Amino acid sequence: MYINTKGLVLREARYREADRILTLYTEDCGKITVSAHGALSKRSRISAPTQSLTYSDFVLDYRKGIYSVKEASVAEYFNGLRADIGKYSLACYFCEAVDVLCIDETPDKNMLRTVLNALYALSNDMYSPEQIKAAFELKLISAAGFQPDTGSCFVCGSEEPEEPVFGIENGVICCRKCCNSSMGISMEIGDNVLKAMRYIISSNIKNYISFKLPKEDIITLSQACEAFFLRHTGRNFNSLEYWKTVN
Ligand SMILES: [Zn+2]
Known part of the structure; x- marks a missing residue:
């Protein structure tokens, strides 16, 4: 056949x-x-x-x-990925992540589009590698069924939490003043990063990487998305470690 x-x-x-x-x-x-x-x-x-x-x-x-x-x-062919060891290793991480999260012999066009768009953006220098990586991690882990609940503070219910904190373990947000031990491992992310996370989760797959964020916020976003991604895949990625050493 x-x-x-x-x-x-x-x-x-x-x-x-x-x-x-x-x-x-x-x-x-x-x-x-x-x-x-x-x-x-x-x-x-x-x-x-x-x-x-x-x-x-x-x-x-x-x-x-x-x-x-x-x-x-x-x-x-994603030409732009071939000559740059940084971009190449990050692209390998994207593929390794899909390999780990997808289910064998089960088509998933959302997951496929998510990785293709990230590879295209990386190959064509459309955004910084850190921004593409963060958006990809959050979009992919959401597509795999682990979408964080960023809608409102999980303690007081405020839709605009003050000084927002992101719970890496349970994927919720809360205000800094509401934060308690049930949040587990968590990090302060600030308003801009929360807004970016909400955008990535809710936007369509075509546009999920296209947002503007100050450089210092990109770093925080990248740390938050990576920590959440690694927590919920429950493993390390050699290609990610390699990207960090060449970056
Ligand atoms: Zn609160």
Whole structure:
């Protein structure tokens, strides 16, 4: 059976002499493992479209439970990610995050669009890497079912909490004066960062990275989103650690 679909190459590994094994996040089949025969041979036409961080049109051959690439062509190569080790490592973190959070063989167009838009923004220097990363982490973890409740102070109910504090553990906000031990690990974020978090969560996927925030607030936003993201994925990411060392 042949399947036409678009997919992002989350990971690739060399297999045998000239083959690649891909972890593909596809529009129609979700995350699948696909073999790409001969992708590493010199004259292969599927070499570029089966590279990591490439979004491609695929014709997949599905036989006896195994997917293989029949044909492929590049839809978006994200050129800007290739020559810059900082951007490249951050992009790898985005793919690793999707790999961890998505469910096997379950299509999720929101999650796919979230990562594609982040890669595009990073590749084209549309915003600072810190802003793209923060927005991506918060949007992705929300798409995975862990959306924080930033609507009102969870103690007094005020919709505009004074000196807002964000609870990393339980994903709620409260006023500084309302803060108590039930907040668990938490951090002061300030009004601007709260506004940005609300924007990221509520905006459509096309625009979720496009907001303006002073540089010092971007740093706070980045810390809050990363802490929340790591807390709820419950693991570390090598690519994130690497990005921090080269950044
Ligand atoms: Zn309050």
